[in-house]
Amino acid sequence: MAKDKRLQGGLIERVLVRPELASVAGVVVVWGFFAFVAGDNGFLSLRGVATYMEVAAELGIVAIAVALLMIGGEFDLSVGSIIGASGMLLTILVVHFGWSLPAAIVVVLVLTGLAGWFNGFLVTRTGLPSFIVTLATLFAFRGLTIGGTRFVIGRTQLGGLQQSQGYDMIRPFLAGDIPIAGVSFPVSIVWWLGLAAIATWVLIKTPFGNWIFATGGDGKAARSVGVPTRRVKVTLFIATALCAALVGIMQSVAFGGADVLRGELREFHAIIVVVIGGTLLTGGYGSAVGAVLGALIFGMVRQGIVFAGVDADWFQVFLGGMLLLAVLVNHAVRRRILRLTT
Amino acid sequence: MKRTSTPVLEVLSLSKAFGRVTALEGIAMQVFAGQVTALLGDNGAGKSTLIKCLSGFHAPSTGAILLNGTPTRFASPRDAIRQGIATVYQDLAMIPHLSVARNFVLGVEPTRGRGLFRRYDGRAADKTTREGLSRLGIQLRSTTQSVGTLSGGERQSVAIARAVHLGARVLILDEPTSALGVSESAAVLRDIEAARDRGVAVVFITHNVHHAYPVSDRFTILRRGRLLGSFVKEDVSRDQVLEMMAAA
Amino acid sequence: MRLRIAESGVLSGRPVGRHRAVTALLSFALMWCCLPACSPPEHSEEGPDLRVIFVTHGQASDPFWSVVQSGARTAGREVGVRVEYQAPESFDIVTMAQLIDAAVASSPDGLVVSIPDSGALGPSLRGARDAGIPIISINSGSGAAADLGSLVHVGQTEYEAGYAAGQRFADGGVRKALCVNQEVGNLSLDNRCDGFGAALGKAGGVMQILAAELTDPTESQQRIEAALRTDSTIDGLLTLGPTGAIPALHALDEGGHAGRITFATFDASPEILQGIEDDKIQFAIDQQQFMQGYLPVVLHALYLRNENLLAHEVLRTGPGFITAQNVTRLRELTRQGTR
Numbered sequence: 020m021a022k023d024k025r026l027q028g029g030l031i032e033r034v035l036v037r038p039e040l041a042s043v044a045g046v047v048v049v050w051g052f053f054a055f056v057a058g059d060n061g062f063l064s065l066r067g068v069a070t071y072m073e074v075a076a077e078l079g080i081v082a083i084a085v086a087l088l089m090i091g092g093e094f095d096l097s098v099g100s101i102i103g104a105s106g107m108l109l110t111i112l113v114v115h116f117g118w119s120l121p122a123a124i125v126v127v128l129v130l131t132g133l134a135g136w137f138n139g140f141l142v143t144r145t146g147l148p149s150f151i152v153t154l155a156t157l158f159a160f161r162g163l164t165i166g167g168t169r170f171v172i173g174r175t176q177l178g179g180l181q182q183s184q185g186y187d188m189i190r191p192f193l194a195g196d197i198p199i200a201g202v203s204f205p206v207s208i209v210w211w212l213g214l215a216a217i218a219t220w221v222l223i224k225t226p227f228g229n230w231i232f233a234t235g236g237d238g239k240a241a242r243s244v245g246v247p248t249r250r251v252k253v254t255l256f257i258a259t260a261l262c263a264a265l266v267g268i269m270q271s272v273a274f275g276g277a278d279v280l281r282g283e284l285r286e287f288h289a290i291i292v293v294v295i296g297g298t299l300l301t302g303g304y305g306s307a308v309g310a311v312l313g314a315l316i317f318g319m320v321r322q323g324i325v326f327a328g329v330d331a332d333w334f335q336v337f338l339g340g341m342l343l344l345a346v347l348v349n350h351a352v353r354r355r356i357l358r359l360t361t
Numbered sequence: 362m363k364r365t366s367t368p369v370l371e372v373l374s375l376s377k378a379f380g381r382v383t384a385l386e387g388i389a390m391q392v393f394a395g396q397v398t399a400l401l402g403d404n405g406a407g408k409s410t411l412i413k414c415l416s417g418f419h420a421p422s423t424g425a426i427l428l429n430g431t432p433t434r435f436a437s438p439r440d441a442i443r444q445g446i447a448t449v450y451q452d453l454a455m456i457p458h459l460s461v462a463r464n465f466v467l468g469v470e471p472t473r474g475r476g477l478f479r480r481y482d483g484r485a486a487d488k489t490t491r492e493g494l495s496r497l498g499i500q501l502r503s504t505t506q507s508v509g510t511l512s513g514g515e516r517q518s519v520a521i522a523r524a525v526h527l528g529a530r531v532l533i534l535d536e537p538t539s540a541l542g543v544s545e546s547a548a549v550l551r552d553i554e555a556a557r558d559r560g561v562a563v564v565f566i567t568h569n570v571h572h573a574y575p576v577s578d579r580f581t582i583l584r585r586g587r588l589l590g591s592f593v594k595e596d597v598s599r600d601q602v603l604e605m606m607a608a609a
Numbered sequence: 610m611r612l613r614i615a616e617s618g619v620l621s622g623r624p625v626g627r628h629r630a631v632t633a634l635l636s637f638a639l640m641w642c643c644l645p646a647c648s649p650p651e652h653s654e655e656g657p658d659l660r661v662i663f664v665t666h667g668q669a670s671d672p673f674w675s676v677v678q679s680g681a682r683t684a685g686r687e688v689g690v691r692v693e694y695q696a697p698e699s700f701d702i703v704t705m706a707q708l709i710d711a712a713v714a715s716s717p718d719g720l721v722v723s724i725p726d727s728g729a730l731g732p733s734l735r736g737a738r739d740a741g742i743p744i745i746s747i748n749s750g751s752g753a754a755a756d757l758g759s760l761v762h763v764g765q766t767e768y769e770a771g772y773a774a775g776q777r778f779a780d781g782g783v784r785k786a787l788c789v790n791q792e793v794g795n796l797s798l799d800n801r802c803d804g805f806g807a808a809l810g811k812a813g814g815v816m817q818i819l820a821a822e823l824t825d826p827t828e829s830q831q832r833i834e835a836a837l838r839t840d841s842t843i844d845g846l847l848t849l850g851p852t853g854a855i856p857a858l859h860a861l862d863e864g865g866h867a868g869r870i871t872f873a874t875f876d877a878s879p880e881i882l883q884g885i886e887d888d889k890i891q892f893a894i895d896q897q898q899f900m901q902g903y904l905p906v907v908l909h910a911l912y913l914r915n916e917n918l919l920a921h922e923v924l925r926t927g928p929g930f931i932t933a934q935n936v937t938r939l940r941e942l943t944r945q946g947t948r
Contacts, residue, residue: 057715066714074707165793165820175793178728224480226470229459233467236456243448244523245439245468270703274729279793283699304458321704324695325662325711331695332669 038297038305041348042312045295045341049319057326065202067326072204075318076211077266079311081285082292083211083218084262086310088255089293090222092235092302093142093149095256097134098263098289100160102282105131105267107164110277113183115172120185120272128264134160135260139253157286165279178276186272194273207269211311214262218307231255236303291338292317295345297352316341367430369394369562370415370446370531375424377410384410388424388588390581392531397553397563399573401606402583408566411583412533415564416448417441447529449520451536457509461501464508465490465523493526494519497555514545521552525561532556533564538572550576570606574599582606657691661719661909662712663902664695665748666705666795672851672878673898677747679946680902681721688910693717700792702729709733719743719909724750724757725795731757743912745905748898749797751923760912761919763904765896765927771801771847773928774873774894775808775816778845781891783871784814786845787836791821791829791853798849801875805847814845821853830856834864845871851878854893858884877931877948882940885933896927899947 053062061067081098088095105127112123138156142149168175180186196203222228233241234248242248263282271277296313298305320341324334370392377385385407392398402408413419415426417435425432428444435441441448455464463486471485490504499518501511508516517537524532534553538546553576557563567573573580580597582589582605589605663681667674678694685692695712697704702725710733712720720742724730727750737744738758746759754762778786786809788802806816819836821829833856837843846861848854854874858881861872874881875894884890904924911917931939942948 061715064714067711070707070710070714073710074704077703169818174796174799176726176796176799178726220480226472226481229463229467229470229481232459232463233456236458240456241467243438243442243450245442273732274702274706274726275731276726276728278702278726278729280700281703283701299458303456322707322711325693325708326715328660328691328693328715330669330693331697331708335698 038299038349038352039309039312040297041345041352042296042309042316045316045345046312046319049316049323053319053323053327057323057328060326060328062323062326065200067322069202069204071315071318071322072208073318074321075314076205076207077269078285078288078292078317079211079314080207080214080266081259081263082289082296082310082314083214083307084255084259085289086293086296086298086305086307087218087222087231088259089290089298089300090235090302090305091231091252091255092238093252093255094153094290095135095138095149095259096153096286097138097156097160098259099282099285099287100157100164101131101134101260101263102267102270102285103277103279104134104160104164105264106271106277106281107168107177107279109268109271110177110180111168111171114177114179114276118183120180120183120189122185124189124268127268128261131260131264131267132257135257136253138260139256142256143249143252153286161279161283168279175280176276176278178274180271180275190272193269205273207266210265210269211314215307215311222307227251227254232303234302288317288338291342294349295341297345297349299349300346313345366393368392368427369429370564371427371430372411372415373425373427375411375414375421375426377414377419378422383586385414385421385586388583390588390591391579392562392564393578394530394562395557395560396578397557397565397576398579398581399577400564400566400581400583401568401570401573401602402589403568403606405585406583407586408583409535410586412448412535412564412566415441415531416446416533442527445528445530446533447524447527447531448533449517449524449535449537451539455508455516455520458507460505460507461511461519462486462490462504465493465504465519465526469527489526493522496559497522497525497552499552512545514541514548517541517549518552521549521556525556525559529561531562531564533566535566536568537565538567538569546572568606570599570603574602657685657689659689659718659910659913660691660693661685661721661906662693662695662715662717663721663905664705664708664712665721665723666696666700666702666725667723667748668696668698669694673876676946676948677898677902680899680904681906682902683899683947684903684906688907690906690910692906700725700795702726706730706733710736713737713740713742716740717742718913719745719905721745721747721905721909722759723748724753724759725797727753727757734758743909745908747901747905748896749795755922761908761921762923763901763908763926764923765925766923767797767800768804768807770875770894770896770928771804771806772808773804774801774847774875775805776812777873777892777930778805778847778871779809779812779814781845781871783809783845785840785843786814786816786847786871787819787833787843788816789819789821789829789833789846789848789853789857791848791850793820801849802847809845817843821856826852826856826859829853830860830863833857833860837861837864837866837870843870846873848872848874850874850876851881854878854884854890855880858889861889877939877943879940879943882931882936882943885931885936886940888933891932893931894927895929895931895948897929897948898926900926 085095109123109127112118113120138153141152195206197206230246230251233246234251238248270281292313293310295316296309298309320337368391372388372390375388400408414421417438417440466486466489471482472479473482474480487504494501499522537549553563565573565577578594580602581591669675669678681692695708706729713736720737724746734744734757744759746754746762748764751762751764751766788805790798790802792798802818809816821832846857848857872890873892877893877895881890881893939948
């Protein structure tokens with residue numbers, strides 16, 4: 020009986036249920052707004068583009084992984100703490116203990132991978148909501164970073180990474196600049212877009228991607244047809260932690276050091292960006308491209324406010340407003356997909 | 362129609378207790394290939410506990426489950442699936458946001474290419490889905506629409522077709538028609554017959570005798586956790602089944 | 610976006626979706642429209658000819674930084690400079706560096722920054738210098754300011770200020786003191802504690818650092834209370850700002866330690882001045898941060914309009930001490946938000 024009122028799935032209809040739709044519109048609106056308000060203040064200049072792309076890239080790298088995790092039905096609030104922990108650990112290993120930079124990076128990635136596995140293990144074994152579990156690890160990892168750093172070096176901030184062995188070899192890859200018409204674009208943008216491409220491939224073009232959607236859409240149902248939902252989730256938690264560590268490492272290399280507070284609030288920024296990008300909070304639906312666009316919006320607003328000459332106090336108002344708007348639009352989209360009768 | 366061969370699935374004096382509460386006691390049941398076995402009973406008769414034992418969610422407290430005459434234990438639902446027992450639950454093992462085709466091949470996705478380039482083969486998935494559906498005579502507008510856009514009856518049909526496609530020897534259907542309208546129920550009943558004709562042993566759980574009687578070959582009736590009786594269709598009329606249900 | 614969603618509503622025959630989308634769009638539009646209106650009313654009669662951007666690490670919600678901001682605004686009004694103020698939502702050096710980049714890209718006439726981590730902010734500040742934008746640093750970073758191209762640093766040298774506080778404690782006979790750090794990771798605050806500890810140590814005393822939660826006064830209070838309860842030999846308490854001082858004040862009151870423990874704090878706020886008047890706080894170290902907002906604007910204006918440059922590398926606005934003797938007059942000024 021439902022068949023009669025359904026129409027052929029034309030191109031327009033297929034575009035309208037894409038998760039990224041709202042964020043594409045958001046990018047256009049936000050860009051248009053700042054181009055209008057702050058265009059002659061340098062927002063449109065290449066240097067302006069570089070500053071908001073850098074903000075977008077650093078948040079975007081984390082957001083892409085968080086998007087996959089959220090599609091898989093889980094949250095990770097500990098990413099901010101992992102950014103802080105990885106940067107600090109790297110700096111301590113290199114500056115305080117004299118390790119070479121490449122070796123320290125490998126160790127940091129292994130340890131943060133373990134932290135991600137620990138998150139995933141706790142969530143899948145206890146069956147507790149990941150919101151609570153990773154809220155706990157948010158504080159635990161941050162506390163461990165502050166306490167451990169103070170214990171080892173007696174301070175909370177450490178620099179001097181530039182003098183380390185292997186720094187000149189590593190820097191171009193993690194914190195280098197790509198000059199375009201005299202303006203330097205950070206190499207993190209390449210990582211960001213590259214990871215987005217990989218994530219999109221995984222989601223759409225691999226069986227594992229299908230499992231991510233299924234795990235987040237209805238974990239019980241997925242398990243009942245043989246999808247290893249635990250393995251899917253643990254893998255996603257590890258990937259998320261690794262992306263957070265990558266950002267922490269990049270920042271430390273770029274700034275030549277770290278402090279124990281790096282990455283604070285990034286977990287929420289990442290979730291906001293992912294939701295703006297059209298991924299459902301309830302899981303099972305979303306895209307990596309959406310997270311890229313969400314991060315771009317975040318970057319444009321964060322930096323655009325400076326160009327517009329508005330005091331930073333208002334940034335959070337806009338961020339909250341956009342989140343609310345994105346959730347409203349996503350809600351409408353979700354109803355379209357599921358075609359629930361009102 | 363009547364077969365004397367070994368039943369695909371046989372339950373022998375099965376009991377299930379949860380702590381001190383006995384949910385099932387002394388249940389016996391036979392399920393044959395190419396037949397529909399109706400499992401009837403009012404709410405609370407123990408139907409869902411029995412199918413959870415058959416699909417590997419619960420282990421029976423006492424008694425045995427025989428698969429092709431061999432005593433079997435299911436370690437998990439996955440194990441049961443591996444051994445050829447597929448269950449379609451009332452709340453449906455389908456992912457609403459995924460397309461019909463992606464649901465259909467979930468867990469057994471076809472791929473192309475090798476190594477790093479091994480990738481999900483959407484075209485093959487689509488083809489498999491269309492074949493699987495048409496094998497049971499199910500018509501859908503498109504296999505790329507999300508399952509959320511399907512009606513309840515259509516979802517049941519797809520789930521049944523998927524179970525058959527995945528090589529289920531025993532297909533357990535938990536109240537497949539209870540939430541459906543008249544025409545949709547008829548469609549699902551047609552799917553049940555189609556699955557049966559392909560040699561699948563169907564266990565049809567329902568409390569609606571009018572749906573069960575026309576398509577079923579055997580009837581097993583439960584009442585308050587005990588077996589009220591098992592009958593072959595030739596030996597019992599619709600009214601007799603109704604009477605037993607009413608008494609129960 | 611509006612067009613497309615409306616179109617789809619027609620397609621599916623459900624006008625509900627369109628209604629929702631329009632509501633959402635309206636709220637979005639409303640939000641954006643208020644943006645220019647929210648910007649400070651700097652465009653006065655003639656319109657200022659200079660634009661100076663502050664990028665600091667302190668949030669405007671912090672009572673300390675709101676006085677800096679008020680100083681900057683006052684100067685902006687008085688000398689005809691458009692003042693803009695940017696800061697991350699929490700202490701976040703990465704975001705701060707990115708805000709400086711954006712500020713530089715918007716080509717202001719002058720830049721005012723605090724430098725809590727010279728290593729991390731160095732590249733961004735060099736970018737400003739390369740773009741030919743004059744920088745004046747304030748508050749934190751007096752040591753690195755000149756190297757990073759700052760014309761002049763306006764602030765208090767942290768180690769010396771902490772040392773001065775430690776001397777006063779030692780003179781008062783304190784043997785074991787807590788230094789409550791509410792901004793862990795900020796080198797300047799660490800320096801205050803270090804200076805404080807050094808002065809105490811010279812007199813044979815001991816100093817311990819206690820980390821407090823910047824955004825949560827209740828938790829800070831409980832942490833201080835717990836620390837005082839577990840070690841009864843503590844007879845001195847130094848906090849590094851109002852965000853630490855006010856919870857500490859409550860902790861002392863509720864723990865019944867008031868009077869027994871020597872308590873002093875960096876920076877002043879109405880509550881702190883009340884505490885000094887009530888004899889609960891022995892003294893406050895005042896770095897007179899109003900000047901850290903006010904002077905850079907004036908100095909930028911002098912430099913940009915008249916090529917005037919100070920000979921000082923560091924213009925010290927502190928430490929000054931607020932005690933029971935001078936507190937009454939200062940309280941009035943604090944109420945006006947200028948002290």
